[in-house]
Amino acid sequence: MSALLEVRGLTVSLAGSGEVVSAVSLDARAGEVHGIVGESGAGKSVLARTLLGLTQQDPRARVTATALTFDGRDMRRAGQRAWRALRGGESALVLQDALQSLDPLRTVQAEVGETLAVRRTPRSERRTRILDALERAGLADAASLLGHRSGELSGGMRQRVLIASAIIGGARLIIADEPTTALDATVAVRVLELLRSLAADGAAVIFITHDLDAVRRIADRVTVLEGGRAVEQGTAHQVLRAPAHPSTRALLAAIPTGPKRETASPGDVVLEAEHLSRRYGSALAVDDASLTLRAGETLGIVGESGSGKSTLARLLIGAERPDEGATARPGDPTVRLVPQDPLGSFDPRHSVRRILDLSRRGAAPTSEELMAKVGLDSALLDRRPARLSGGQRQRVAIARALAADPHVLVLDEPVSALDVTTQAGILDLLGDLQRRSRLAMVFISHDLAVVRRAADRVAVMQAGRIVETGPTERIYASPAQQVTRDLIAASGQR
Amino acid sequence: MRALGVSAFVATGVVLLILVAVSAPALLAPGDPLAVSPTEGFLAPSLAHPFGTDESGRGIYTRIVHGARASAGIGVAATAIGVGLGIVIGFVCGLGPRAVDAALTRVVEVLYALPTLVMALLFVAVIGPGPTSSILAIGLATAPGYARMVRTRVRQVARSDYVAYARHEGVTRTAAFGRHVLPNTLWPLIAMVTLGIGQAIVWVSALSFLGLGAEPPSPEWGSMLNAGRVYLSTAWWMTLFPGLAIIVTAIALTVLGRRLSKGSA
Numbered sequence: 001m002s003a004l005l006e007v008r009g010l011t012v013s014l015a016g017s018g019e020v021v022s023a024v025s026l027d028a029r030a031g032e033v034h035g036i037v038g039e040s041g042a043g044k045s046v047l048a049r050t051l052l053g054l055t056q057q058d059p060r061a062r063v064t065a066t067a068l069t070f071d072g073r074d075m076r077r078a079g080q081r082a083w084r085a086l087r088g089g090e091s092a093l094v095l096q097d098a099l100q101s102l103d104p105l106r107t108v109q110a111e112v113g114e115t116l117a118v119r120r121t122p123r124s125e126r127r128t129r130i131l132d133a134l135e136r137a138g139l140a141d142a143a144s145l146l147g148h149r150s151g152e153l154s155g156g157m158r159q160r161v162l163i164a165s166a167i168i169g170g171a172r173l174i175i176a177d178e179p180t181t182a183l184d185a186t187v188a189v190r191v192l193e194l195l196r197s198l199a200a201d202g203a204a205v206i207f208i209t210h211d212l213d214a215v216r217r218i219a220d221r222v223t224v225l226e227g228g229r230a231v232e233q234g235t236a237h238q239v240l241r242a243p244a245h246p247s248t249r250a251l252l253a254a255i256p257t258g259p260k261r262e263t264a265s266p267g268d269v270v271l272e273a274e275h276l277s278r279r280y281g282s283a284l285a286v287d288d289a290s291l292t293l294r295a296g297e298t299l300g301i302v303g304e305s306g307s308g309k310s311t312l313a314r315l316l317i318g319a320e321r322p323d324e325g326a327t328a329r330p331g332d333p334t335v336r337l338v339p340q341d342p343l344g345s346f347d348p349r350h351s352v353r354r355i356l357d358l359s360r361r362g363a364a365p366t367s368e369e370l371m372a373k374v375g376l377d378s379a380l381l382d383r384r385p386a387r388l389s390g391g392q393r394q395r396v397a398i399a400r401a402l403a404a405d406p407h408v409l410v411l412d413e414p415v416s417a418l419d420v421t422t423q424a425g426i427l428d429l430l431g432d433l434q435r436r437s438r439l440a441m442v443f444i445s446h447d448l449a450v451v452r453r454a455a456d457r458v459a460v461m462q463a464g465r466i467v468e469t470g471p472t473e474r475i476y477a478s479p480a481q482q483v484t485r486d487l488i489a490a491s492g493q494r
Numbered sequence: 495m496r497a498l499g500v501s502a503f504v505a506t507g508v509v510l511l512i513l514v515a516v517s518a519p520a521l522l523a524p525g526d527p528l529a530v531s532p533t534e535g536f537l538a539p540s541l542a543h544p545f546g547t548d549e550s551g552r553g554i555y556t557r558i559v560h561g562a563r564a565s566a567g568i569g570v571a572a573t574a575i576g577v578g579l580g581i582v583i584g585f586v587c588g589l590g591p592r593a594v595d596a597a598l599t600r601v602v603e604v605l606y607a608l609p610t611l612v613m614a615l616l617f618v619a620v621i622g623p624g625p626t627s628s629i630l631a632i633g634l635a636t637a638p639g640y641a642r643m644v645r646t647r648v649r650q651v652a653r654s655d656y657v658a659y660a661r662h663e664g665v666t667r668t669a670a671f672g673r674h675v676l677p678n679t680l681w682p683l684i685a686m687v688t689l690g691i692g693q694a695i696v697w698v699s700a701l702s703f704l705g706l707g708a709e710p711p712s713p714e715w716g717s718m719l720n721a722g723r724v725y726l727s728t729a730w731w732m733t734l735f736p737g738l739a740i741i742v743t744a745i746a747l748t749v750l751g752r753r754l755s756k757g758s759a
Contacts, residue, residue: 319662337662344655347674349681358673359663404663 003027004204005051005173008067012043012050012228015060020046022228027221028173028204033195035219035236036208037251040390040419043228044208048177051206052093053083070173088115092166094159096178101162102150108134108161109146115169129168136201137164138194155305156187163194167203174198175206180214184304184446185490192218210419212255213449213492216240224248254424256453259473260298261431266456267295270333270408270440275325276315285311287464288325293408296438298430300455300472302448302487308464309444310340313412316442333407333440334361340412342397346385352396353381359403370399374429391422398429410442415450427453448491452476460484502753508746515562525553527560527713536729546731548721550711554731558739561713566743568629568707568714569695575633576694577640577687581680584644589652589671599645605638611697618706625714628707632697636690643686644679651678685755692747699740715740 005028012021021043028034038044049055056063057080068075070086078086087093095101102111109130116126127146134142137160150158159179166174176195180188196218199205207219215222215236222239224232224247232245243249271293278286286308293299301309314320316327317337329335339345346355356367364370368378374395385393394414401409411430415423427450433439443454451458452472459469462483468475479485515522534551537543545554583602587595605613610632617631651657652675660670701707702716710717715736722732 317662319658337659339655339659341655345659347656347678349677358660358665361663 003029004071005206006067006069007051008065010047010050010065010068011063012046012055013062014046014055014058020228021050024223024225024228024230026223026230026233028206030172030202030204031199032220033199033205033207033218035215035222036206036225037210037212037215037222038225039210039251039421042225044210044225045177047225048093048175048206048208051175052087052091053078053080054093056080056083088118089169090171091173091175092169092171094163094166094174094176094179096181102158104149104151106149107146108148108150108153111150112161112165112168115165119169130164133164133168134161136167136198137161138190139164154187155183156190159183159187159191160194163191163198167198171203173204173206175208177208178210179207180209180211185448186304186486188214189217189490212240212251212420217492224251251420254420256420256424256427256447256449259452260454260456262435266297267438269293269330270295271316271335271442272328272330273316273325274328276312276322276327277324278311278315278320279323284464286315286322289315289461289464289466290325291459291466291469293440293442295407295440296434297456298434298441298443298454300451300458301442301444301461302446302451302458303461303483304487305446307461309446309461310412311464312461313337313410313442313444317410331407334404335408335410336401336404336406338394338397338401338409338411338414340416342393343385345397346393348384348386351382351384352388355385355396355400356381356403359400361404364403364405370403373402373433374399375425391418391425394418394422394426395429398426398433402433406439408440408442410444412444413446414443416445416447423450430454448476448487460487501749505746505749505753508742509750512562512566512743512746515559516566519560519563523553523556523559525556527552527557528711536725538729539731545735546729548718548729548732549725552711554718554735557713557718558715558735561715561718561736561739564625564708564712564714565695565699565716565740566691568625568632568698569691571629572632572694572698573636573687573691575630576636576690577683579633579637580640580642581644581683583637583641585648585679587641587645588648589675595645602638602641602645606642610635610639610693611700614697614701615704615706618701623706625708625712628698628701631701632694635697636694640683640686640690644683647679647682648675651675654678682755685751687751688747688754689751692744692751695747696740696744 008025010021010024011019013019024047026034036044036047046055050063055061065076112130112133113126116129130146131142134145139145139157139160153161180191183191192214195205195207209215219236222234222236223230224239224245226247232239232243232248239248240252243252269292273289273291276286276289277284289312291299301312303309315322317335353367356370365373367381371378371381376392376395380388380392385396388396415426418426430441434441443451445451455472457470458472458475459466460481460483461467468479468481468484475484476488479488529552531551534547535549537547539546543553543555545558547553583598587598613635614631617634618627621627621630657670657674660674698707699716699719702714703720705720708714708717710721718736719733722729722736725732
């Protein structure tokens with residue numbers, strides 16, 4: 001079968017950043033999912049946008065290729081009009097952040113039907129086609145959704161609405177750029193299955209991600225990008241089982257697998273929560289939660305979004321008062337938070353040095369020593385946080401927490417926004433810190449593979465309650481609750 | 495990007511020139527702005543009098559340079575009053591009890607709905623005309639705008655994650671205010687203040703033009719415009735150059751203010 005999209009020697013140079021994509025060749029075939037993986041900054045998104053003619057809109061971008069063919073048509077010299085026609089019908093892009101891609105003031109019907117409206121499809125036909133697209137995108141009760149706006153939908157539903165608006169025009173090429181990054185594991189799995197089934201229906205799917213586990217699940221072919229070059233290419237089976245290139249191997253090695261490397265012998269109790277409850281209006285965010293944390297151990301807290309994980313964290317650090325119950329802190333330990341969004345928790349006008357200086361308590365190490373501890377160059381001390389990468393910000397957030405010489409760290413989704421290699425680095429760092437200074441940690445995450453790597457014990461939350469708790473490996477081996485089984489299945493852990 | 499750099503460069507030059515005119519006018523124009531010389535009345539622009547002379551033979555150029563202190567000075571003073579009041583009201587609203595915030599905000603919103611010049615005229619009507627009262631009037635009239643801006647910003651910063659984090663670390667409310675809330679609120683104001691001074695100079699000149707601010711023979715730009723208005727058909731230079739001075743100053747400050755607000759964003 002010949003390829004729907006054929007790319008040979010594609011090179012893209014952008015003003016200010018030079019050559020971002022270098023001599024990349026790939027084929028997208030109908031019925032196949034082609035995974036493109038690489039770290040952040042590898043050129044994945046620019047490649048995706050170039051395949052849709054979006055990079056070419058920038059007059060200062062230079063795009064060259066020895067071949068760029070869509071269904072037999074040469075698109076190298078195609079004007080914007082030709083690309084627009086292609087995007088409206090035969091190809092479509094699904095972006096990472098569905099909330100930003102959807103207009104908050106327009107209904108699902110208007111959003112999904114836009115392609116049809118642009119093409120002047122008769123109104124009478126539109127409704128049935130919209131319903132059909134929503135159903136194909138896996139939204140069961142499509143008719144009742146038509147009048148809703150994006151703000152009223154959950155993250156997974158928004159992503160499906162976005163996919164529905166991509167496929168309604170009968171797209172034969174679907175380019176999905178990190179479509180699952182913002183989603184819970186259980187929801188992400190369903191979106192992946194949807195992409196797979198779209199391919200099964202005859203579409204060519206290009207799936208861009210930094211998550212090799214997702215690629216393993218659905219891709220037929222894989223291209224590994226590094227620094228804009230395709231360093232390895234082949235069938236998913238071949239690339240993932242027997243990686244030839246060192247960067248592929250590094251990416252694979254960075255996937256969190258297996259249990260925590262060394263299990264600590266827990267010491268004294270440092271934090272004890274008894275029957276905590278917290279209500280927001282009539283909604284019960286945390287419901288009768290009890291837990292104990294000992295020096296030198298990590299307690300993982302898992303659950304889908306909205307299950308009360310972050311509220312529990314705020315109760316534990318004392319940022320909020322429980323409506324019922326109490327937290328005890330035997331020995332008065334210093335507790336520090338590593339927040340979910342580190343950038344927002346830094347004063348934008350302070351340099352890294354000032355951030356660390358202001359957080360220092362007692363006989364804490366110097367800023368230079370703190371930076372060394374978290375594996376950062378002390379040259380970054382004079383930068384503002386906005387000029388750091390995601391991984392660097394996370395490390396600074398950890399360094400700032402360490403500046404108080406804490407006994408307990410509460411980490412709220414510390415690695416969920418990072419790519420696998422950065423994530424692996426942070427997890428190693430945390431393990432190291434724990435071993436050296438017997439830190440107790442509460443590790444909140446929706447990613448069960450990460451929690452398994454990081455936690456000695458795990459507590460599973462659902463609708464504000466802790467439904468199951470115990471040693472990580474025992475819970476993963478024999479989960480007692482249905483939610484736990486769902487979460488484990490979704491993360492590919494067994 | 496490049497175009498913006500050039501215009502910001504020129505604007506900075508103009509503002510520096512005005513600063514020199516305000517602090518040491520004799521450096522730019524050694525003459526006396528008030529010296530009457532009846533034989534030299536209504537002279538068109540020439541080498542001796544680059545911007546021409548007025549009905550009493552006073553050099554327009556000399557008067558404009560010396561008038562910078564009155565016009566720009568009044569503009570700055572008025573803005574200082576407006577910003578000062580705005581900051582106080584804004585912080586009280588943003589951090590004070592809810593009832594105080596609600597009451598003050600209503601008043602501020604009502605005043606903000608009135609056009610600035612109308613409000614300034616109202617104040618002049620109450621406190622009487624003159625340079626000092628025009629400063630007060632423009633200051634009071636611009637305060638509601640600044641107060642609204644400060645209030646919004648204070649609330650935004652006070653609710654930010656970084657203030658929450660500082661409190662988590664055990665930093666007291668007062669220390670967090672001095673360390674985070676105050677600088678992060680005031681810094682963005684600098685750009686707004688630069689824009690505001692340009693506006694204030696235009697309004698001050700407008701009041702003088704209406705005869706409610708500085709009185710002739712003061713070389714204030716607005717009152718010079720008013721004086722030249724009568725001779726518009728015969729001595730166009732008497733209105734053109736003071737008018738240009740106002741426009742160029744306002745534009746330079748606006749360009750600079752926009753550049754600053756882009757830099758801080």
